[in-house]
Amino acid sequence: MNVIDAIKERYAVRNYQTKDVEEDKLKRVLGAARWAPSAYNRQEWRFVIVRDSSTRQKLTKTAHGQEFVGQAPVVIAACATDTSRIMPCGQVAYPIELAIAIDHMTLKAVEEGLGSCWIGDFEEDEVKKILDIPDQIRVVILLPLGYPVQAVSPSLPKKRKKLNEIVTYDKWR
Ligand SMILES: Cc1cc2nc3c(=O)[nH]c(=O)nc-3n(C[C@H](O)[C@H](O)[C@H](O)COP(=O)(O)O)c2cc1C
Numbered sequence: 331m332n333v334i335d336a337i338k339e340r341y342a343v344r345n346y347q348t349k350d351v352e353e354d355k356l357k358r359v360l361g362a363a364r365w366a367p368s369a370y371n372r373q374e375w376r377f378v379i380v381r382d383s384s385t386r387q388k389l390t391k392t393a394h395g396q397e398f399v400g401q402a403p404v405v406i407a408a409c410a411t412d413t414s415r416i417m418p419c420g421q422v423a424y425p426i427e428l429a430i431a432i433d434h435m436t437l438k439a440v441e442e443g444l445g446s447c448w449i450g451d452f453e454e455d456e457v458k459k460i461l462d463i464p465d466q467i468r469v470v471i472l473l474p475l476g477y478p479v480q481a482v483s484p485s486l487p488k489k490r491k492k493l494n495e496i497v498t499y500d501k502w503r
Contacts, residue, residue, distance in 0.1 A: 336437040341483035343445030346402040346476035350381075355442045356404060359475065362438035363408075366431035369423040374412035375431055378461050380405040385460060392456040393449055393472060402446075402474030407461055408432050410468045428470040435473065445478030 360377060368374065380386055381404055389407075390400035399405060408431065410424035417423055436446045449472040457469050 331441045333437070336440040339482075340436050340440045341445070341485075341488070342447040343402075343474075343476075343478040344396075344398040344447055345479040346398060346445065346474065347479055348403070349477045350403045351444060351476055355444065356475070358442060359435050359438045359444065360406075362434040363431040366427070366434050368427040368430075369415060369417060372412065372415065372423075372427075374410060374415075374424065375428055376409045376411050376467070378407040378409065378463070380407065380461070388460045389452075389457060389472060392460070393452040396449065396451065398447070399449055399472060399474050402476035404475040406435070406473040406475060407457060407463070407469050408471045408473060409463060410470055413466075413468050424468065425470060432471050432473060435475075439475060443477065443481075444475055446473050446475045448473065 356379070360379075363375070363377060380389060383400075386400035386402070386405050389405050390397060393399045408428050410428055413422070413424050415423040432448065436448070439446045452469075452472050454469045457463070457472070458465075458467070463469060
C-alpha cells in the first residue's frame, strides 16, 4: 500500500468488530512505531498492550465512558519514558516523538486492514494505576486497535483545510 493511500484511508474508528487482532499483525503495527524518529534517536517510549477484557473495560472508564475504547480487542497505552528533553527551539520533545510513533502505528494498521483511534480524552492517573505505570512516566495517548465495522470512514468527504489555507511560500503571509 502507498503511504498516501494509508494516510487517506485512515480514519478515527469508533466501532470495532469483536474479532481478535492476530499477534503477527499487532507485532507489525508495533514494529512501525519502532522505526519512528526521535530527537537524538533516544527512543524514550514504551507501549503497554492491553488485550485483557476486564482491563480494557477499566480503561474505557478512564476515557469518560467512550465505549468503543474497550470494545476494541487491543488497547495500546503509548507512554513517554523521559519527559525532560527540551529542544533548543523550546519545544518539549516527548509529545512530538510519541505522536510520530503513534502515527506510524495508525498508518501501518490501515495497511493491515485494522483501524485505530487516537484517544487523548482520558484520566492519566487512573490509567497509570490500572496498568501499574510508574509516576515519572507519562501516558500520552490510548490507541484502541481492531478490525473496523466499516472499512471506510462513515463521515466522507473528510473535512480538511485547503492547502492554501495552511501553507505560505518564502514568508508568513
Ligand atoms: C491528539 C488526538 C487526540 C484525540 N482524542 C480523541 C478522543 O479522545 N476521542 C475520540 O473519539 N477521538 C479523538 N481523536 C480523533 C479526532 O477526533 C479525529 O482524528 C479527527 O476528528 C479527524 O478525523 P479522522 O481521524 O477520522 O480523520 C483524537 C485525535 C488526536 C490527533
